Amino acid sequence: MVDYLWNTQSPLQKALVAGRHGVAGAQAGVTLVEVRDLVLVQVMARRGKAADTAKAAKKLFGVDAPNTPKAVAGKSATLVWSGPDQFTVLAPRTDESSQIDAMSQAFSGAASLSDQSDGRCLIRVSGPRGRDAIAKFSSLDLHDAAFPVGTAANTSVDHTAVNCWREANGADGHPVYSMLVFTSFADSLWHAIVDSSLEYGVDTSRTRAA
Amino acid sequence: MRIACPFCGERENGEFTYLGDASPKRPTFAVDSGESPERVEDAFYDYVYLRDNVAGFMREYWYHGGGCRSWLIAERNTVTHEFRSVTAAPGVGASKPVQAGE
Amino acid sequence: MKYSIFSLAKAALSGHQGWTRAWRDPAPKSHYDVIIIGGGGHGLATAYFLANEYGIRNVAVLEKGWIGSGNAGRNTTIIRSNYGLPGNTGFYELSMKLWERMEQDLNYNAMVSQRGIINLYHSDAQRDAFARRGNTMRINGIDAELLDAVQIRKELPFLNYDSPRFPIMGGLMQRRGGTARHDAVVWGYARAADQRGVDIIQNCEVTGFVRDQNGKVTGVETSRGKISAGKVGMAVAGNTSRVAAMAGMKLPIESHVLQAFVTEAIKPLIPGVVTFGAGHFYISQSDKGGLVFGGDLDGYNSYAQRGNMPVVEDVCEGGMAVMPMIGRVRMLRQWGGIMDMSMDGTPIIDKTPIDGLYLNAGWCYGGFKATPASGLVFAHLLARDEPHPEAARFRLDRFRRGAMIDEKGQGAQPNLH
Ligand SMILES: Cc1cc2nc3c(=O)[nH]c(=O)nc-3n(C[C@H](O)[C@H](O)[C@H](O)COP(=O)(O)OP(=O)(O)OC[C@H]3O[C@@H](n4cnc5c(N)ncnc54)[C@H](O)[C@@H]3O)c2cc1C
Ligand SMILES: [Zn+2]
Numbered sequence: 001m002v003d004y005l006w007n008t009q010s011p012l013q014k015a016l017v018a019g020r021h022g023v024a025g026a027q028a029g030v031t032l033v034e035v036r037d038l039v040l041v042q043v044m045a046r047r048g049k050a051a052d053t054a055k056a057a058k059k060l061f062g063v064d065a066p067n068t069p070k071a072v073a074g075k076s077a078t079l080v081w082s083g084p085d086q087f088t089v090l091a092p093r094t095d096e097s098s099q100i101d102a103m104s105q106a107f108s109g110a111a112s113l114s115d116q117s118d119g120r121c122l123i124r125v126s127g128p129r130g131r132d133a134i135a136k137f138s139s140l141d142l143h144d145a146a147f148p149v150g151t152a153a154n155t156s157v158d159h160t161a162v163n164c165w166r167e168a169n170g171a172d173g174h175p176v177y178s179m180l181v182f183t184s185f186a187d188s189l190w191h192a193i194v195d196s197s198l199e200y201g202v203d204t205s206r207t208r209a210a
Numbered sequence: 211m212r213i214a215c216p217f218c219g220e221r222e223n224g225e226f227t228y229l230g231d232a233s234p235k236r237p238t239f240a241v242d243s244g245e246s247p248e249r250v251e252d253a254f255y256d257y258v259y260l261r262d263n264v265a266g267f268m269r270e271y272w273y274h275g276g277g278c279r280s281w282l283i284a285e286r287n288t289v290t291h292e293f294r295s296v297t298a299a300p301g302v303g304a305s306k307p308v309q310a311g312e
Numbered sequence: 313m314k315y316s317i318f319s320l321a322k323a324a325l326s327g328h329q330g331w332t333r334a335w336r337d338p339a340p341k342s343h344y345d346v347i348i349i350g351g352g353g354h355g356l357a358t359a360y361f362l363a364n365e366y367g368i369r370n371v372a373v374l375e376k377g378w379i380g381s382g383n384a385g386r387n388t389t390i391i392r393s394n395y396g397l398p399g400n401t402g403f404y405e406l407s408m409k410l411w412e413r414m415e416q417d418l419n420y421n422a423m424v425s426q427r428g429i430i431n432l433y434h435s436d437a438q439r440d441a442f443a444r445r446g447n448t449m450r451i452n453g454i455d456a457e458l459l460d461a462v463q464i465r466k467e468l469p470f471l472n473y474d475s476p477r478f479p480i481m482g483g484l485m486q487r488r489g490g491t492a493r494h495d496a497v498v499w500g501y502a503r504a505a506d507q508r509g510v511d512i513i514q515n516c517e518v519t520g521f522v523r524d525q526n527g528k529v530t531g532v533e534t535s536r537g538k539i540s541a542g543k544v545g546m547a548v549a550g551n552t553s554r555v556a557a558m559a560g561m562k563l564p565i566e567s568h569v570l571q572a573f574v575t576e577a578i579k580p581l582i583p584g585v586v587t588f589g590a591g592h593f594y595i596s597q598s599d600k601g602g603l604v605f606g607g608d609l610d611g612y613n614s615y616a617q618r619g620n621m622p623v624v625e626d627v628c629e630g631g632m633a634v635m636p637m638i639g640r641v642r643m644l645r646q647w648g649g650i651m652d653m654s655m656d657g658t659p660i661i662d663k664t665p666i667d668g669l670y671l672n673a674g675w676c677y678g679g680f681k682a683t684p685a686s687g688l689v690f691a692h693l694l695a696r697d698e699p700h701p702e703a704a705r706f707r708l709d710r711f712r713r714g715a716m717i718d719e720k721g722q723g724a725q726p727n728l729h
Pocket of ligand 1: 349350351352353354355374375376377378379380381382383384385386387388389390391516517518519547548549550551555570571572606647648649650651675676677678679680681682
């Protein structure tokens with residue numbers, strides 16, 4: 001029998017060339033990071049079980065699950081709204097099966113879960129010109145007043161579904177946006193972001209979820 | 211046009227797909243109820259093919275496929291493209307139990 | 313005045329001061345044998361054929377704005393007869409034959425230009441479908457050639473043949489297809505109809521129908537008063553449902569907006585009409601030099617003669633995919649027209665259930681090429697009270713009978729036809 005070796009690899013294996021791209025200068029206008037090693041679970045309340053689902057989420061994560069387009073930081077995970085009565089749970093991968101088991105038990109009977117861990121790619125955009133770069137390909141209104149820290153949105157970029165939310169501002173005081181995209185479209189979104197960022201200078205890298 | 215999704219907020223209409231008039235209702239005839247075939251056929255002909263094709267405000271289905279993936283019902287003026295209201299279609303989300311006719 | 317090289321020379325000698333208006337501007341009479349509602353190409357062609365072929369000259373065309381202000385003056389001017397289904401094939405070929413003699417018939421330069429239309433294919437399956445359509449055309453005596461990529465490259469070297477996503481594998485060419493100057497078609501029919509006694513009455517909106525005690529339509533209410541008529545024919549394209557509603561009729565039609573675009577003028581580049589088979593994009597070059605192109609419907613019901621940005625983007629993406637050099641040319645204008653989308657994508661030319669009222673509608677976005685044949689067969693129906701043989705399948709009751717003519721196979725979802 002042939003032995004198969006299952007190696008997870010980044011959907012940006014080829015596209016992401018770590019380093020500085022575009023305009024050179026002391027400081028890059030945009031910082032682009034692929035965040036790896038995530039556990040990602042989609043939670044969808046069952047018919048008539050929205051309240052039970054909310055209760056289970058509160059118990060497991062210690063916060064109210066978002067019921068409007070928001071991202072909420074909870075115990076050991078971030079909960080990102082992804083539609084009416086559904087949200088996505090994001091956690092750094094530690095022991096995947098026990099992480100998922102814990103969720104299965106907590107939401108048993110209330111919500112349906114779907115493991116998306118290697119089905120999506122998380123890209124983080126920051127830096128002083130990050131927002132300007134995104135504005136070139138996204139139709140979201142990212143003004144501070146319309147899209148403050150903690151805001152989330154399901155949107156589409158070039159016909160591709162993207163979940164976008166705003167993290168706490170970076171150490172440089174500039175906004176930080178996270179974008180979750182299907183792995184099979186990650187390459188194309190990555191290129192769109194890099195292209196849009198070249199004129200500002202862009203630093204690209206890969207990191208582990210923390 | 212920008213469409214104010216009741217869940218996502220105002221978005222460009224490229225994120226949405228159009229189904230059409232929300233008023234035609236699928237005829238319901240009980241099987242073997244003795245209804246004449248003519249009447250059944252007429253009712254389905256009307257439902258499938260005939261349209262009021264309103265010039266003015268119309269209730270219509272939109273799907274927010276490029277966003278929260280919810281079916282919505284909008285009241286939109288077909289002459290000016292002005293939206294008067296956008297609400298969730300019956301059955302969207304899980305909060306409410308299943309309703310008859312969904 | 314007959315137009316010819318001699319009348320042109322004569323007018324030139326007198327400094328072009330001697331031209332007379334091409335049609336009269338009469339006040340409405342109190343009665344006509346036939347009233348046509350709608351002064352687009354179809355309404356005017358109908359009036360012309362009524363007078364010219366069927367000897368009915370006491371005819372009025374009532375137009376709410378100016379003639380050609382609707383889709384007749386808004387389309388991308390493509391003419392072709394490459395339809396595959398019984399009912400359509402013969403009808404559109406009849407139309408093509410009428411295009412070929414239109415300028416002589418009307419004594420008017422409609423700039424009919426048989427510069428060819430090519431439908432590109434990008435997959436084996438699409439080639440097979442086009443081969444089949446081409447064969448249907450040839451069996452019916454219509455010209456069609458299946459070309460491969462090498463042959464097309466010779467004629468259209470600027471297309472994107474090697475795109476990995478949408479490689480151009482070949483195309484179905486109809487050399488007799490092409491374009492015509494849309495406004496000139498309207499003006500040519502208006503002038504010829506007027507010369508044969510037809511009253512063309514502009515700024516005259518039909519606001520209701522006059523009915524007798526049996527419900528028969530005996531005239532129309534208009535913004536310029538009541539006018540009685542032996543028969544009334546509707547040819548109002550995107551406004552069909554609105555006018556039909558005045559007679560209490562509900563139709564298998566939805567109104568949708570279609571946009572068109574034109575760029576700044578450039579030197580002659582595109583020899584004929586090219587359509588992209590992997591998206592929805594078609595393009596030709598006008599005699600002024602502008603690239604004229606379009607794509608899909610916006611997709612939502614509309615009576616506004618303007619569309620929205622997503623379709624602009626979609627059309628431009630289609631253009632960039634098949635012809636990347638188009639990205640270097642600037643867009644000049646963009647507009648929209650209201651399409652009478654029928655439930656199977658095919659027109660309806662028939663009597664209505666209401667006595668005295670006749671319907672010509674459901675042209676979707678392909679009615680310009682139909683203009684002459686539509687006029688002829690509608691005139692035939694109005695004159696003889698029976699369908700013209702080439703339009704015998706365009707019946708209003710075909711949906712009820714399950715006899716749809718659905719070229720695209722989309723079913724009753726008009727925004728997809
Ligand atoms: C952007 C665009 C591109 C197109 N491209 C092509 C193409 O390439 N090839 C092709 O074959 N077809 C094309 N078409 C379709 C074609 O233009 C139409 O199918 C055709 O013109 C419809 O017939 P018509 O000319 O009689 O319509 P119209 O010109 O619209 O005539 C209808 C007239 O009725 C009048 N009217 C309406 N209501 C009333 C009333 N109550 N009283 C009096 N008058 C009234 C209107 O003012 C209008 O002038 C295109 C259409 C559009 C909008
Ligand atoms: Zn939404």
